[in-house]
Amino acid sequence: xxxxxxxxxxxxxxxxxxxxxxxxxxxxxxxxxxxxxxxxxxxxxxxxxxxxxxxxxxxxxxxxxxxxxxxxxxxxxxxxxxxxxxxxxxxxxxxxxxxxxxxxxxxxxxxxxxxxxxxxxxxxxxxxxxxxxxxxxxxxxxxxxxxxxxxxxxxxxxxxxxxxxxxxxxxxxxxxxxxxxxxxxxxxxxxxxxxxxxxxxxxxxxxxxxxxxxxxxxxxxxxxxxxxxxxxxxxxxxxxxxxxxxxxxxxxxxxxxxxxxxxxxxxxxxxxxxxxxxxxxxxxxxxxxxxxxxxxxxxxxxxxxxxxxxxxxxxxxxxxxxxxxxxxxxxxxxxxxxxxxxxxxxxxxxxxxxxxxxxxxxxxxxxxxxxxxxxxxxxxxxxxxxxxxxxxxxxxxxxxxxxxxxxxxxxxxxxxxxxxxxxxxxxxxxxxxxxxxxxxxxxxxxxxxxxxxxxxxxxxxxxxxxxx
Amino acid sequence: xxxxxxxxxxxxxxxxxxxxxxxxxxxxxxxxxxxxxxxxxxxxxxxxxxxxxxxxxxxxxxxxxxxxxxxxxxxxxxxxxxxxxxxxxxxxxxxxxxxxxxxxxxxxxxxxxxxxxxxxxxxxxxxxxxxxxxxxxxxxxxxxxxxxxxxxxxxxxxxxxxxxxxxxxxxxxxxxxxxxxxxxxxxxxxxxxxxxxxxxxxxxxxxxxxxxxxxxxxxxxxxxxxxxxxxxxxxxxx
Numbered sequence: 001x002x003x004x005x006x007x008x009x010x011x012x013x014x015x016x017x018x019x020x021x022x023x024x025x026x027x028x029x030x031x032x033x034x035x036x037x038x039x040x041x042x043x044x045x046x047x048x049x050x051x052x053x054x055x056x057x058x059x060x061x062x063x064x065x066x067x068x069x070x071x072x073x074x075x076x077x078x079x080x081x082x083x084x085x086x087x088x089x090x091x092x093x094x095x096x097x098x099x100x101x102x103x104x105x106x107x108x109x110x111x112x113x114x115x116x117x118x119x120x121x122x123x124x125x126x127x128x129x130x131x132x133x134x135x136x137x138x139x140x141x142x143x144x145x146x147x148x149x150x151x152x153x154x155x156x157x158x159x160x161x162x163x164x165x166x167x168x169x170x171x172x173x174x175x176x177x178x179x180x181x182x183x184x185x186x187x188x189x190x191x192x193x194x195x196x197x198x199x200x201x202x203x204x205x206x207x208x209x210x211x212x213x214x215x216x217x218x219x220x221x222x223x224x225x226x227x228x229x230x231x232x233x234x235x236x237x238x239x240x241x242x243x244x245x246x247x248x249x250x251x252x253x254x255x256x257x258x259x260x261x262x263x264x265x266x267x268x269x270x271x272x273x274x275x276x277x278x279x280x281x282x283x284x285x286x287x288x289x290x291x292x293x294x295x296x297x298x299x300x301x302x303x304x305x306x307x308x309x310x311x312x313x314x315x316x317x318x319x320x321x322x323x324x325x326x327x328x329x330x331x332x333x334x335x336x337x338x339x340x341x342x343x344x345x346x347x348x349x350x351x352x353x354x355x356x357x358x359x360x361x362x363x364x365x366x367x368x369x370x371x372x373x374x375x376x377x378x379x380x381x382x383x384x385x386x387x388x389x390x391x392x393x394x395x396x397x398x399x400x401x402x403x404x405x406x407x408x409x410x411x412x413x414x415x416x417x418x419x420x421x422x423x424x425x426x427x428x429x430x431x432x433x434x435x436x437x438x439x440x441x442x443x444x445x446x447x448x449x450x451x452x453x454x455x456x457x458x459x460x461x462x463x464x465x466x467x468x
Numbered sequence: 469x470x471x472x473x474x475x476x477x478x479x480x481x482x483x484x485x486x487x488x489x490x491x492x493x494x495x496x497x498x499x500x501x502x503x504x505x506x507x508x509x510x511x512x513x514x515x516x517x518x519x520x521x522x523x524x525x526x527x528x529x530x531x532x533x534x535x536x537x538x539x540x541x542x543x544x545x546x547x548x549x550x551x552x553x554x555x556x557x558x559x560x561x562x563x564x565x566x567x568x569x570x571x572x573x574x575x576x577x578x579x580x581x582x583x584x585x586x587x588x589x590x591x592x593x594x595x596x597x598x599x600x601x602x603x604x605x606x607x608x609x610x611x612x613x614x615x616x617x618x619x620x621x622x623x624x625x626x627x628x629x630x631x632x633x634x635x636x637x638x639x640x641x642x643x644x645x646x647x648x649x650x651x652x653x654x655x656x657x658x659x660x661x662x663x664x665x666x667x668x669x670x671x672x673x674x675x676x677x678x679x680x681x682x683x684x685x686x687x688x689x690x691x692x693x694x695x696x697x698x699x700x701x702x703x704x705x706x
Contacts, residue, residue, distance in 0.1 A: 009649075016655040026659075322638050326655040360649050362642025362656065363516065365609035382516065389518030401514040405522040408477070408508040409529050418481060441647035445654040446685025449482045456475050456484035460503050 004333055005356035011331035012360070021157075025325055028156050032319055035262025042264060043254075053255055054374040056248050057310030060209075060240075061300070067209040067242045068291065074212020078274030080287040088118035091290050095120065095201070095234055096127055098288055102232055104129065104199045110216070110223035111135040112203025113151055113313060114236045114292060117335045117348075120201070132193045134222040136186050143170045149329035151336065152260050152315035157328060190222070200226040200284070204237035205312070206252055207289075210245045213273040214289070217253060217266045224270055233275065233284040238292050240309040252312065259372040260314035299347045305380045308343050310373040317367035317377055323360060332357065339367035343380040346388070355388035418455060425451050469586075470500045472534055474542035474551070474575065477509040479677050486677055489704035490543045490578055493591050496704075506533040512550040515558060516643050523558060531555075531567055539585070540575040543700050545607020545676045548577040553610045577607055579675050579699055583616040589623050595705045596626035599697075600669035602660070602683065603636050604676030617675050617699050624702060634663035641682035657686045664694060675699045 015021060040046045060067055072082045085091035099107070107129050109115065121142075124131045133142040137154035141147065143166055148154030155163070160177040167173045173185045202223055206215040214235050216223045227233045243252065257263040276283035299309055318324045318338030329337045334345045334354070342357035358381040367377040389397070407413045431437045432448070439448055454462075471494055475487045494501050511526035530551070534540050542548045552572045559568035582588050601621065607613040621629050640646065640656025647653075660683060664672050670693070674680050677698055684696040 012649065013651045016651045019658075022655065322640065322656050322659070323652055326652055326659075359517075359645070360652065362605070362638050362640055362645050362653070364605035364638035364642070366605075366636075366638065369609055382518075385516070385518030386520050387518075389520075393519075397517060397519065401517065401519040401522040404509075404514060405511070405525040408511070408526040414508050421481070439647075441650040442685070444650060445689065446657065446682065447688040448685070449681055451481055452484045454484070456480045456487040456503075457505060459484055459488075461505070464503070 004353045007333055008331055008356055008360065011333070012327040015328045015331055016326050021328065022326055024159070025157065025328060028153075029319055029325060032262045036258060036316075036319075037262075039254075039258040039262055039264055043258070049251060049255060050372055050374050053251055053372055054307070054310065056243065056251070057312075057373050058307065060242055060244055061306060061309045063244075064239060064242065064300070067244055068239060070209040071207050071212055071242055072289075072291075074209070075214075075274060075289060076212075078212065078277065080212075080274045080289055082289045082291060085290050085292045085294070087294050088292075091118050091236065091292050091294070092120055092123040094290060095236075095288075096123065098232065098234065098286075099124070099127075099129060099199055102198070102286070104232065106130045106132070106193070106197045107199045107201060108132050108134050108193050108197035108226050108230060109138075109201045110203065110218065110226040111138050111154075112201065112236055113148070113335060114203055114238055115201065116147060117294065118236075118292065120236075132190070132197070134190055134193070134220075134226050135218075136183060136220060136222075139186055139190070140166065143167075147330075147335070150315060150318060151313050151338070157330075194225045194229045197226075197230045199232045199234065200228075200230040201234045201236065202227050204235050204241055205256065206249060207237060207242045208244075208246050208249065208271070209242055211271075211273065213246070213271040215249055215253070215269065215271050217256060217269050219261070219263075219267045221268050224268055227270075227272060228283055231284055232286045232288070233272070234288045234290060235272070236290045236292065238294070239296055240311070255372050256312050256314050259312075259316040259370070295348045299344060302347065304383055305343065305347070307373075308340065308347075308375050308377075308380060310375055311340050311344075312373060313340075314372060316370040316372060317375075320366040320370045322362070322364065322366065339377045339381070340375070343375075343377055343384065346384050351384070351388055352392055355384055358382075358384035358388065418451075422451050470502065470538050472537035472540045473501055473503045474507065474510075474530075474534070474540045474547070475503070476542065476544045476547040476677070478681070479543065482681070483677050483698070486543055486698040486700055489698065489700035490541070492704040493582070493700060494541070496591065497586065497588060504533040504537065510547045510550040511558075512547060512554075513643055515550065515554060520558060524562070527555060527558060527568070528564070531564065531571055534571055534575075535567070537574065539581075540571070541578055541581045542575065543578040543675065543698060544678065545577050545604040545611055545613060546678050548575055549606040549610040551575045577611055577613060577675065579607075579616040579620055580611065580613050582703075583619055589619045591620070591623070591703050593623075593703045593705050594625040595702050597671055598628045598630055598667075598669045599671040599673050599702070600630050600632045600664055600667045601635060602632075602639065602664070602672055602674040602679055604674055604679045605638050607675055608636060613675070617673075620699065620703060621673070624705075627702070630667045630669050632663040632667045632669075634660060637663070639679045639682045641678050643678075646682060653682070654686075657682055661686050661690070661692075665692065669694065671695045671697055671702075673697055673699055673702055 133139045140155040149157040204214045275287040324338040334341045346354040365378045511523040515523035555568040559565040639660045640653040680696045
């Protein structure tokens with residue numbers, strides 16, 4: 001068994017055993033559901049909005065060659081530099097090169113999951129750069145030396161008390177459980193970091209081809225400071241983030257806010273179109289755009305699952321996923337957790353090592369129902385299972401399902417197996433729930449059903465006398 | 469109408485009473501019910517596990533059994549989904565794709581058949597007590613069945629329906645998932661059962677016996693007095 005799969009089993013077992021933790025996550029989500037539904041009703045037609053969003057993303061993803069070039073041309077004309085990074089290493093190397101060439105010492109970052117994907121902080125710190133996360137949640141998990149727990153709510157797994165304890169230990173602050181006070185403690189530290197930083201690294205929510213702009217949406221104002229105070233701004237984005245037109249944002253910004261955080265709009269929405277222009281008093285001297293492929297083009301080549309490139313990283317699928325809510329973000333072992341992560345990680349990091357995530361689902365479809373851009377998430381999990389079984393079938397499953405289909409294909413064998421089952425059942429009851437019980441995975445927590453004395457097949461034949 | 473019964477393999481083996489209840493309701497409405505005996509399993513277990521070749525050979529048996537049927541009705545949102553939604557995918561590009569599509573078109577889930585095809589909501593059932601309804605995911609999200617079972621339950625004399633908060637939340641069964649990832653499946657079952665108990669209902673009802681097997685398994689293990697019944701069993705109560 002691959003290590004990743006074994007790790008998932010271990011961690012998911014550990015997290016599901018912690019009922020207090022599960023209740024905490026569940027409670028955190030209940031507030032989100034209420035606000036999300038209120039804001040969905042602000043749309044004249046939420047389902048119509050989803051259809052339109054899916055259509056726009058379909059157009060963009062199927063014409064990346066056109067829209068990315070248009071975006072590059074427009075933003076380059078205003079002085080930004082665009083770097084096309086084929087993989088994580090190329091992206092890291094470019095950012096390191098820019099930092100070194102410009103004698104950067106301190107780096108401030110706003111929230112970017114793409115930087116988690118390429119392990120950027122590690123690479124920068126190894127080269128001696130100080131890197132500070134400015135998003136409050138990200139800052140908290142950075143202090144704890146943890147990865148974000150959730151795409152949108154990186155520190156949702158922590159209580160106020162835990163955060164207060166962390167700040168006391170790391171920053172020497174007073175204990176408090178008031179969110180405002182905790183925020184002010186972080187803010188005091190952060191303001192200093194903004195002033196010291198000579199490079200700001202941000203993510204990107206959308207890139208607009210028509211106007212050559214990037215759009216960043218946030219609630220804390222930290223991304224604005226990150227992108228405008230330091231003399232160099234580096235924006236990192238996956239190639240799938242491009243939208244054809246500026247007016248597309250009028251749909252996608254409220255949609256992202258609604259699906260992602262249950263907000264009408266996030267507090268700060270900013271468009272960036274290049275570094276400081278001649279005659280402007282402020283803004284960064286340099287702006288670098290890093291366009292990341294990192295195997296997204298492999299997903300693009302898969303016609304069945306290409307729609308998953310439409311993902312706007314809102315996290316709505318995680319928020320409704322019963323698996324995520326019970327195992328939490330860290331069980332996955334991936335940058336992108338929850339249903340979308342289970343779909344794309346096998347493409348981005350290899351099917352063999354990550355196919356177990358597609359198996360770890362009851363296929364309930366709540367994710368697909370929640371996805372604002374209508375990615376067919378739970379059906380993609382089925383396709384990953386099929387692709388995984390084809391590429392590296394499990395010997396045990398192959399035998400089991402081979403036997404299964406042989407039996408189901410031959411009524412006489414089916415009848416024999418059924419008789420066997422009725423003999424087996426009383427034997428199983430002797431070892432029910434113990435370590436000797438072959439059905440223990442089920443009987444550990446649930447009573448196993450009893451076979452009926454006679455199947456419906458048998459009863460029908462007896463009762464209706466072979467009437468077809 | 470001549471209706472061919474599609475009885476999922478585990479209903480055949482574990483819950484024949486559910487199948488008889490379907491027979492009783494349909495015959496009570498004056499229809500002829502037949503049971504093609506060549507059927508075994510729709511092929512969902514290998515399909516869901518990624519073994520599509522194996523799933524196809526099991527599915528072909530089902531297709532053959534219902535070749536001459538006018539209309540096929542089954543008491544399971546999940547197994548009907550396998551035929552109605554997934555057979556067309558499973559047989560895409562295969563020589564028998566057309567046959568798969570034909571079967572998909574004439575197959576119906578029990579509650580949807582009653583309400584949407586026969587146009588019936590009152591089947592003359594009586595059942596005294598407070599019940600809560602669990603929406604099976606396949607029925608709900610693949611087949612879009614939400615109002616149908618409720619419309620049927622609303623006409624049952626003596627029955628009071630109390631909705632649970634987590635009616636649309638998965639019970640955690642998911643076929644082989646329930647044993648491959650037993651701790652997660654169990655955690656989901658706990659959430660579901662807690663929501664059922666919160667309503668104070670004496671009976672939990674669903675239109676899918678597979679979900680009920682999962683829910684019942686935990687309720688019985690915890691020695692709860694809450695009963696679980698298939699919708700057909702309620703509708704067959706007089």
